[in-house]
Amino acid sequence: xxxxxxxxxxxxxxxxxxxxxxxxxxxxxxxxxxxxxxxxxxxxxxxxxxxxxxxxxxxxxxxxxxxxxxxxxxxxxxxxxxxxxxxxxxxxxxxxxxxxxxxxxxxxxxxxxxxxxxxxxxxxxxxxxxxxxxxxxxxxxxxxxxxxxxxxxxxxxxxxxxxxxxxxxxxxxxxxxxxxxxxxxxxxxxxxxxxxxxxxxxxxxxxxxxxxxxxxxxxxxxxxxxxxxxxxxxxxxxxxxxxxxxxxxxxxxxxxxxxxxxxxxxxxxxxxxxxxxxxxxxxxxxxxxxxxxxxxxxxxxxxxxxxxxxxxxxxxxxxxxxxxxxxxxxxxxxxxxxxxxxxxxxxxxxxxxxxxxxxxxxxxxxxxxxxxxxxxxxxxxxxxxxxxxxx
Amino acid sequence: xxxxxxxxxxxxxxxxxxxxxxxxxxxxxxxxxxxxxxxxxxxxxxxxxxxxxxxxxxxxxxxxxxxxxxxxxxxxxxxxxxxxxxxxxxxxxxxxxxxxxxxxxxxxxxxxxxxxxxxxxxxxxxxxxxxxxxxxxxxxxxxxxxxxxxxxxxxxxxxxxxxxxxxxxxxxxxxxxxxxxxxxxxxxxxxxxxxxxxxxxxxxxxxxxxxxxxxxxxxxxxxxxxxxxxxxxxxxxxxxxxxxxxxxxxxxxxxxxxxxxxxxxxxxxxxxxxxxxxxxxxxxxxxxxxxxxxxxxxxxxxxxxxxxxxxxxxxxxxxxxxxxxxxxxxxxxxxxxxxxxxxxxxxxxxxxxxxxxxxxxxxxxxxxxxxxxxxx
Numbered sequence: 001x002x003x004x005x006x007x008x009x010x011x012x013x014x015x016x017x018x019x020x021x022x023x024x025x026x027x028x029x030x031x032x033x034x035x036x037x038x039x040x041x042x043x044x045x046x047x048x049x050x051x052x053x054x055x056x057x058x059x060x061x062x063x064x065x066x067x068x069x070x071x072x073x074x075x076x077x078x079x080x081x082x083x084x085x086x087x088x089x090x091x092x093x094x095x096x097x098x099x100x101x102x103x104x105x106x107x108x109x110x111x112x113x114x115x116x117x118x119x120x121x122x123x124x125x126x127x128x129x130x131x132x133x134x135x136x137x138x139x140x141x142x143x144x145x146x147x148x149x150x151x152x153x154x155x156x157x158x159x160x161x162x163x164x165x166x167x168x169x170x171x172x173x174x175x176x177x178x179x180x181x182x183x184x185x186x187x188x189x190x191x192x193x194x195x196x197x198x199x200x201x202x203x204x205x206x207x208x209x210x211x212x213x214x215x216x217x218x219x220x221x222x223x224x225x226x227x228x229x230x231x232x233x234x235x236x237x238x239x240x241x242x243x244x245x246x247x248x249x250x251x252x253x254x255x256x257x258x259x260x261x262x263x264x265x266x267x268x269x270x271x272x273x274x275x276x277x278x279x280x281x282x283x284x285x286x287x288x289x290x291x292x293x294x295x296x297x298x299x300x301x302x303x304x305x306x307x308x309x310x311x312x313x314x315x316x317x318x319x320x321x322x323x324x325x326x327x328x329x330x331x332x333x334x335x336x337x338x339x340x341x342x343x344x345x346x347x348x349x350x351x352x353x354x355x356x357x358x359x360x361x362x363x364x365x366x367x368x369x370x371x372x373x374x375x376x377x378x379x380x381x382x383x384x385x386x387x388x389x390x391x
Numbered sequence: 392x393x394x395x396x397x398x399x400x401x402x403x404x405x406x407x408x409x410x411x412x413x414x415x416x417x418x419x420x421x422x423x424x425x426x427x428x429x430x431x432x433x434x435x436x437x438x439x440x441x442x443x444x445x446x447x448x449x450x451x452x453x454x455x456x457x458x459x460x461x462x463x464x465x466x467x468x469x470x471x472x473x474x475x476x477x478x479x480x481x482x483x484x485x486x487x488x489x490x491x492x493x494x495x496x497x498x499x500x501x502x503x504x505x506x507x508x509x510x511x512x513x514x515x516x517x518x519x520x521x522x523x524x525x526x527x528x529x530x531x532x533x534x535x536x537x538x539x540x541x542x543x544x545x546x547x548x549x550x551x552x553x554x555x556x557x558x559x560x561x562x563x564x565x566x567x568x569x570x571x572x573x574x575x576x577x578x579x580x581x582x583x584x585x586x587x588x589x590x591x592x593x594x595x596x597x598x599x600x601x602x603x604x605x606x607x608x609x610x611x612x613x614x615x616x617x618x619x620x621x622x623x624x625x626x627x628x629x630x631x632x633x634x635x636x637x638x639x640x641x642x643x644x645x646x647x648x649x650x651x652x653x654x655x656x657x658x659x660x661x662x663x664x665x666x667x668x669x670x671x672x673x674x675x676x677x678x679x680x681x682x683x684x685x686x687x688x689x690x691x692x693x694x695x696x697x698x699x700x701x702x703x704x705x706x707x708x709x710x711x712x713x714x715x716x717x718x719x720x721x722x723x724x725x726x727x728x729x730x731x732x733x734x735x736x737x738x739x740x741x742x743x744x745x746x747x748x749x750x751x752x753x754x755x756x757x758x759x760x761x762x763x764x765x766x767x
Contacts, residue, residue, distance in 0.1 A: 059579065059581065059582045061581050061582060062449060062579070062581055062582075065581070099558060100558075103558055103559055217426060217431075218428065218431050219426070219431055219434075222431070333451075333453075333608070336453070
């Protein structure tokens with residue numbers, strides 16, 4: 001029996017003339033992702049991606065696992081390929097779904113007749129197949145409202161497909177279809193989630209991280225690299241920029257009033273990030289800020305940080321509670337890594353009483369007391385880049 | 392040169408494994424938990440091995456916990472999972488042909504008010520997944536089944552059984568002791584349907600002292616050894632970096648040509664069986680479709696131990712029962728329907744892909760000689 005994976009588009013299906021661009025992007029992402037699992041043919045038709053294994057014995061559960069994490073797909077399922085002939089459909093349904101139906105009590109049949117030349121209409125298919133299944137599996141009863149198993153028959157252009165449950169895909173748009181942005185990745189819980197959310201909207205992510213040895217350790221950097229590695233499951237390849245930040249932090253400590261340490265540090269981080277973003281054609285910055293979470297994330301503080309930004313800053317978590325963020329972090333498996341206990345650059349020289357409602361003029365005055373420009377240029381120049389790819 | 396045909400007991404460490412272990416003892420000897428660079432370097436070695444082993448199973452590095460060996464892995468799996476899931480559900484189901492590290496562990500749990508079901512092979516010497524499924528109920532917390540039997544090489548229907556069990560009782564935790572199957576047959580965590588998988592380093596040309604337990608994401612295993620919270624708190628105690636490095640290096644060296652080596656082992660097995668069929672009074676105990684790496688035979692009427700020592704005098708090393716039971720009969724052969732004198736004279740020949748035809752020739756002629764010379 002031939003089995004395929006059907007991956008159905010999410011909102012991409014609604015796109016007009018440029019749908020093709022999105023499709024190509026999605027095909028490329030899927031192909032790259034399942035390449036290590038063997039040889040597959042990917043074809044698209046009627047807003048569905050058909051992933052057909054060249055090897056009959058290929059393990060499709062790994063394919064479903066991987067494709068389920070690719071943005072742009074709303075639902076996916078493993079399906080059995082049938083001839084466009086009701087006899088064959090009935091025979092294969094009984095065989096293919098035997099295990100599932102044996103362990104269920106209620107079911108219904110759902111038919112989708114995309115090919116209108118098929119002689120039976122959808123309700124007829126449902127009735128006939130339902131009858132046959134009831135005969136073969138006498139313990140079942142039909143429940144059209146809340147069935148344990150929905151048997152779906154899809155009559156498409158080339159073949160018919162039978163499958164049990166649909167699995168939920170990752171949704172969103174194919175990564176890369178919305179351009180590139182630079183994610184400020186600290187190693188905390190929020191920033192990987194912010195990156196994931198923007199990738200869901202089709203944004204190709206690059207990451208930037210600031211290290212301040214000896215105040216921060218190699219392990220802290222390693223942890224961020226692990227996070228990058230985990231994000232590749234969803235975001236595809238990630239270019240990771242590591243900025244040496246010690247001198248700047250020491251200069252802030254030596255020259256600025258303590259209450260403005262964090263805010264000035266963030267302004268300088270943004271400055272460096274947008275310079276590197278410009279070099280790499282990133283159109284925006286992404287941060288994991290959420291209003292009011294900490295002193296540097298109050299609206300007044302965000303306004304002061306934003307004042308240095310010349311490109312848009314996306315803050316997808318801006319209106320989320322910590323618990324909601326943690327829920328996503330657990331789902332995308334970054335939570336455990338994020339909570340490893342290493343000092344990161346944001347916690348170095350934290351002021352005892354940070355200014356909660358800083359005035360831009362005060363911050364600018366405090367920052368202008370020292371010329372950071374040479375240090376910024378040096379940091380940008382000495383930034384190291386590493387690439388992470390999924391495997 | 393001695394002829395070593397006891398590779399199911401242990402294997403010769405490969406050059407890569409030895410080099411990795413030496414490096415971790417001489418250069419990168421730090422404690423992975425230390426915060427300084429020396430500690431980090433040691434941790435990176437452990438992480439590298441973890442990644443190699445995870446990749447080989449199609450799993451994520453987070454899923455791998457290092458232990459001192461497969462016995463500990465089996466203990467951790469059974470004790471840890473039964474502690475996490477067995478508060479109300481007190482039934483554990485295993486096959487009746489498990490290794491002592493599973494059998495004795497569940498025997499200990501039995502004394503602790505767990506109900507243990509042991510599924511025996513049917514009269515044809517095979518274990519059926521229906522028998523496992525038939526014993527499962529809502530009171531069952533754990534099902535454990537080895538992939539390849541260590542005495543006969545019989546391949547158990549793990550995938551069928553676990554899939555069937557999971558489909559009917561998704562809350563039951565499944566454990567597979569893959570020691571004799573890992574790097575010999577294709578072992579993928581996902582397709583095997585196992586929540587827990589035990590592995591050993593020294594059976595795949597690593598060094599004794601390192602094993603691993605694969606724990607599927609979302610499955611809880613409570614620690615058996617507590618302390619400094621190494622290995623995510625599931626197995627405290629400073630990691631044995633040299634042994635783990637060797638384990639990873641050995642796995643890396645083998646992982647790409649499992650298929651080729653399987654073919655080679657099959658050739659060797661066929662060759663040996665051909666040789667043995669010429670010798671009178673030798674019966675093959677392993678089923679035909681068993682792992683090609685293990686061949687269990689009986690040399691009629693000659694007690695295993697005597698034959699073993701006779702072969703030893705010719706520098707040929709095989710095993711009577713499993714090495715762990717120091718030659719004592721484990722009862723596993725009896726489960727497979729091999730009883731009495733045939734069981735008393737059982738010998739286990741276990742090969743690697745590096746075994747040569749010449750070595751098998753030497754064994755066959757020594758066996759023939761032994762059959763003639765040994766009285767009684």
